[in-house]
Amino acid sequence: MSEQAEKNFVIQKIYLKDVSFESPVSPAVFSEENWAPEINVQLNTESNALAENVVESILKITVTAKFEDTTVFLVELDQAGVFTLEGFNDEEKAGMIGSYCPNLLFPYAREAISDLVGKGGFPQLLLAPVNFDALYARHLEQQQQAATEETAH
Numbered sequence: 001m002s003e004q005a006e007k008n009f010v011i012q013k014i015y016l017k018d019v020s021f022e023s024p025v026s027p028a029v030f031s032e033e034n035w036a037p038e039i040n041v042q043l044n045t046e047s048n049a050l051a052e053n054v055v056e057s058i059l060k061i062t063v064t065a066k067f068e069d070t071t072v073f074l075v076e077l078d079q080a081g082v083f084t085l086e087g088f089n090d091e092e093k094a095g096m097i098g099s100y101c102p103n104l105l106f107p108y109a110r111e112a113i114s115d116l117v118g119k120g121g122f123p124q125l126l127l128a129p130v131n132f133d134a135l136y137a138r139h140l141e142q143q144q145q146a147a148t149e150e151t152a153h
Contacts, residue, residue, distance in 0.1 A: 005087035009096065014108055017058060018078040021116045022071075029072050030121060037065040037072050041127060043135070047097045053086045057101035061109050063117075063125070075116055079109035099136040106130055 029035070044060040063075040083101055085093050110127045117125040 007087040007092075008084065009086075009100075010084035011104065012054070012082040012084060014079075014081040014105065016077070016108075016112060017080040018076070019112065019116070020074070020076040021120055022074045023120050023122075024074075025070055025072060026121065029067065032067065035067060037067045039125070040064045040066070043130065045098065045102050047101075050082065054082065054084050055097055055101075056080055056082050057097055057105065059102045059105040059109055061113065061127075063113055063127070065122070065125075073117065073120055073122060075113050077109055077112055077116075079105045079112065081105050095136065098139065099132045102130075102132045106132070 023029075040063070042062040042064075046058040046060065048056040048058075050056055058078050058080045061075075061077050061079070063073075065072040065074075081101060081104065083096075085096055088096060106129075113127060114125055117123075
């Protein structure tokens, strides 16, 4: 009878790895009467193996606010964490890194972005929740589709 390895997930550290806030048209933008910017949010994730069973997960978020084709503010943020993942098979580990870790990092990134935008003189910006499970599933689907197309050629 084989023993199944005990699964162990540990958050070692959560931190801001990189952050940038730009407001190229301040203070002129503050005098706009009907200010209704178009907000664009882009998300990306990266991971780096640091040691056996230890990974750095990075959630990269870019928020661009435009008003009448002018960039009002731009926030670029890399929220990162170091996690221990022991006892997980490769598929489980990939899911943890691709979905679970970004889910843990998102509230920290959301708070940091809200603080930066507010300190920049703009109304509070709260990012909508993100379904990282669905994004990861779509990523796996796209990888599978690309592999199928590659073998067909």
